[in-house]
Amino acid sequence: MDFSFSLLTNPDTLHMLMWGVSVTLRLFAGALVCGLTIALLLSGLYLVPSKLLRWIIALYVEYHRNVPTVVQIMVWYFGMPEVLPKAIRLWINQGNTEFSFALIALSLNVSAYYYEDIRSGIKAIAATQIEAARSIGLGAMQSLRYVILPQAMRISIPPIINRSLIVFKDTSLAMVIGVTELTYQVKKIENTTFQTFQIFMISTLIYLVISLLIATLGAQVSRKFPANFKS
Amino acid sequence: MHHPIIKSTILAGLATAAVFASGAAQANRLDDVKAKGSIVCGTQNASSPYGFQDPKTREYVGYDVDMCKAIAKEMGLKLVHKPLSTEARIPEVKMGRVDMVAGSMAYLPTRAKEVDFSLQYLQGNIGVLVKKDSGIKTLADLAGKKVCASSGSSSAAIASKVLTKSDVLTFQTISQCYLGLQNDKVAAMTAGDLVLLRFKNDSEKTSTPTELLSEPTYTEHIGVVVNKGETDLKNAINVAIEKIDKSGELSQIYDKWMGKDSIYKLNRTFKVQPVDRAN
Numbered sequence: 001m002d003f004s005f006s007l008l009t010n011p012d013t014l015h016m017l018m019w020g021v022s023v024t025l026r027l028f029a030g031a032l033v034c035g036l037t038i039a040l041l042l043s044g045l046y047l048v049p050s051k052l053l054r055w056i057i058a059l060y061v062e063y064h065r066n067v068p069t070v071v072q073i074m075v076w077y078f079g080m081p082e083v084l085p086k087a088i089r090l091w092i093n094q095g096n097t098e099f100s101f102a103l104i105a106l107s108l109n110v111s112a113y114y115y116e117d118i119r120s121g122i123k124a125i126a127a128t129q130i131e132a133a134r135s136i137g138l139g140a141m142q143s144l145r146y147v148i149l150p151q152a153m154r155i156s157i158p159p160i161i162n163r164s165l166i167v168f169k170d171t172s173l174a175m176v177i178g179v180t181e182l183t184y185q186v187k188k189i190e191n192t193t194f195q196t197f198q199i200f201m202i203s204t205l206i207y208l209v210i211s212l213l214i215a216t217l218g219a220q221v222s223r224k225f226p227a228n229f230k231s
Numbered sequence: 232m233h234h235p236i237i238k239s240t241i242l243a244g245l246a247t248a249a250v251f252a253s254g255a256a257q258a259n260r261l262d263d264v265k266a267k268g269s270i271v272c273g274t275q276n277a278s279s280p281y282g283f284q285d286p287k288t289r290e291y292v293g294y295d296v297d298m299c300k301a302i303a304k305e306m307g308l309k310l311v312h313k314p315l316s317t318e319a320r321i322p323e324v325k326m327g328r329v330d331m332v333a334g335s336m337a338y339l340p341t342r343a344k345e346v347d348f349s350l351q352y353l354q355g356n357i358g359v360l361v362k363k364d365s366g367i368k369t370l371a372d373l374a375g376k377k378v379c380a381s382s383g384s385s386s387a388a389i390a391s392k393v394l395t396k397s398d399v400l401t402f403q404t405i406s407q408c409y410l411g412l413q414n415d416k417v418a419a420m421t422a423g424d425l426v427l428l429r430f431k432n433d434s435e436k437t438s439t440p441t442e443l444l445s446e447p448t449y450t451e452h453i454g455v456v457v458n459k460g461e462t463d464l465k466n467a468i469n470v471a472i473e474k475i476d477k478s479g480e481l482s483q484i485y486d487k488w489m490g491k492d493s494i495y496k497l498n499r500t501f502k503v504q505p506v507d508r509a510n
Contacts, residue, residue, distance in 0.1 A: 078407075082414055093415050098400065176407075178379070178400035187318070188401070192388050194345040196322045 007198050013189055020185030021206060027103060027171040027181060032164055034107035039114035046119070047144075057115075064112035070173045073105040077177040102174035106167060113163045121156035122148060154227045161218030168214055169207070182206060261463040264330050269309035272299035273329040276314035277404075280425060280488040280495075281335040284314075294488040295333040298352055301480055302333070302455070305471035318383035321345060324458050331468060335423070337385045337451035338506035347461060348454035349468045352481065354501035356447035357386050360427040361419045362412065363440045370446050373397045376418035379408035385451065386422045393448045394421075413439060421448060425495055432494070452506040476503045 007013050042057055064072065077098065081089045125148050133143035175184035186203040190196050264270045274282030274295040282293040291314050303310035313329050320334045324346050337355075338348050359378070361367040367376075374396035380387035382401040390399045400417070402408050408420040409430045420427070427443055434441040455472070457464050475481045485499045486492050 078410060078414070078416075081416075090415055097416070175382075176403050178402055180400075184401070187382055188387075188391075190318075191383050192341060192391070194321050194342055196325070 005198055005202065007189070007193060007195055007202065013193070016185045016189055017182070017202070017206070019180060020182035021210075023099070023179065023181040024168075024171050025210075027099070027106060027174060027179070028168045030103045031106040031110050031167050031171070034103070035110035035114050035167070036160075038107065038111035039118055042111065042115045043118045043122070061112040061115060064109050065116075069106070069109050069170050070176055072109055073102055073173055073177060076105040077101040098174070098177050098179045102171075102177060102179045106170060106174070109170070110163060110167045114160055117156045117159040117163065118152065120159070121152035121154075124155050125151050151227075154225045157218075157222050157225055157227075161215070161222065164218070165211060165214055168211060259463055260330060260458065260461045261467055264306075264308060264464070269311050270303050270306065270331065271311045271313055271329045272303065273313045273315045273320060273323055273332040273334055274299060275320075275334045276316060278317070278335060278426075279429070280493065282314060282333075294353065294484060295335060297484045297487070298333040298455070298475075299331075301475045301484070302331075302468055302471045305474050306467055316383075317381065320456070324456055327458065330457070330464065332456045334456070335453055336456050337453050339385060339388065340507075341388075342385075342456075343507070345459060346456045347459055347465050348456060348506045349465055350472050350503050351452040351454050351501065351506045352472050352475075352503065353453040353485075355451050355453065356424045357389055357421060357449045357451060358424045358427050358447050359419050359421045359444045360412065360430060360441050361444065363442050365418060367419060368444070370394065370444065370448065373419055377416070379411050379417040379420045381405040381408060381422060384422065386448075389449045390421045409433075412441065413437070423451070425489060425497075428495055452508070454506040472503055 042060075045053060046057055080101070081092050081097075084092070129147055129151070130143055133147040134140075138146065171181055172183035174181050175187065178184070182203060186199050190199050193199070274291065274293065276291070277283055278293075280293050282291060282295040284290070285292045291312060296312065299312055300310055313323075315323055315329070315332065315334060317334075320332050320336060321342070323329045324332050333352070335353070335355075336342070336348075338351070342348075359370065359373070367373060370393070373394055376397055378390055378394055378397045378399050380390050380399060380401050382403055384401075384405075387399065387401050390397070397419075402411065405420070405422050405426055408417065408422070411417045412420050413434070420430075424443065424447070431441050431443060455468050457468065472481075481503070482490075482499055489495050489497045490499060
């Protein structure tokens with residue numbers, strides 16, 4: 001076995017890896033933003049006093065937490081367009097469907113976890129805080145905005161960052177539907193060069209470096225907004 | 232020595248050493264297998280009719296499995312059969328976990344840089360399957376369309392080279408490509424002709440029949456693979472394959488899996504010859 005990394009001197013290989021990294025990062029960033037947005041919307045909806053709505057949210061969360069992510073991606077890609085009329089289906093299948101459906105699946109999947117993180121943050125705030133906020137004359141929305149959420153979000157930051165790291169790694173699951181992200185490209189390079197060890201080592205390093213960067217950024221955000229802050 | 236951490240450290244060290252040694256070792260694999268009295272032969276694990284599990288008996292059967300048996304018998308060795316995933320075939324050989332692979336492994340110049348090929352024991356075309364009503368008749372018609380292949384297959388590697396104007400994408404299994412073709416995710420799928428024939432037969436029962444394009448993307452020369460530089464072992468396997476061919480056993484194996492006794496009803500047209508003969 002040779003441990004030379006001559007792979008990296010090949011412009012084609014480099015280009016494929018770069019493209020893979022860019023798709024991975026786009027998937028990750030998209031899932032992060034969409035996931036957090038959906039999670040915040042769900043947290044807001046949970047405040048609506050409706051049993052049915054809460055039941056639907058619970059169902060949504062349980063589906064996304066208990067079904068393997070890779071299955072969720074497949075369901076979206078292979079299943080979802082099938083229930084649509086043929087004309088729409090053909091139109092959907094024209095473009096870069098693979099990426100879009102992977103993004104939808106990953107966003108929904110992570111939104112369920114983010115939502116739970118935010119909810120547990122809210123639950124961690126003592127009920128006396130609401131009572132105190134109301135007793136100094138703040139309204140319901142004001143109490144939420146000025147007293148509860150600033151504290152709850154800070155408590156949620158560490159689990160949210162943790163989950164984000166997992167999403168970053170989960171982007172590699174998108175390769176099962178042919179999204180050309182990093183792992184897909186790595187397998188493709190492996191399939192034409194057969195330098196299995198070298199290419200997987202290279203990709204391991206790439207993932208590790210990016211993961212550590214995300215973790216470092218996350219740690220800085222945590223430090224900036226500590227949970228036990230005094231204002 | 233009984234401390235788990237020390238134990239695992241030593242094991243990890245040994246494993247690392249073994250990996251390096253297997254690369255550096257100048258040991259002769261043929262002598263090794265003769266000394267052991269058995270040969271480890273890898274095949275595909277889920278690729279009908281080459282190497283797959285018989286749904287009834289749960290045993291691994293197929294053209295390649297029969298080749299392993301015949302070669303081992305011819306060499307006077309006990310066979311240790313090892314089913315492998317498509318992607319694992321070459322890594323397993325290179326890491327020395329198997330002595331040889333008869334895994335419907337087609338000769339490609341890049342592959343031959345990593346492993347050594349025996350004489351061909353099978354030849355097959357890689358084709359393209361499209362929907363009958365798609366209007367696609369030639370490979371040129373595939374320009375700008377999505378073509379699906381199975382991840383890690385030679386069909387995928389060849390499609391990327393031959394169908395440069397198409398968008399070649401890979402799914403985990405070829406069945407998923409078929410699903411994608413059926414519900415218009417992709418315009419075509421590419422794989423070995425035999426695989427495609429099975430899907431074609433299946434599609435005739437549905438509302439969307441498919442057809443094979445007459446033009447293959449490539450003719451594959453399939454040989455047994457051994458680790459780079461194991462010339463003695465390769466030569467011994469070559470002798471075995473030639474004997475199997477002369478005795479008529481190869482034609483029997485062919486008829487059983489691809490010829491008159493199978494669903495494909497193909498006729499054997501290939502000769503046992505070096506894999507790198509020009510197409």
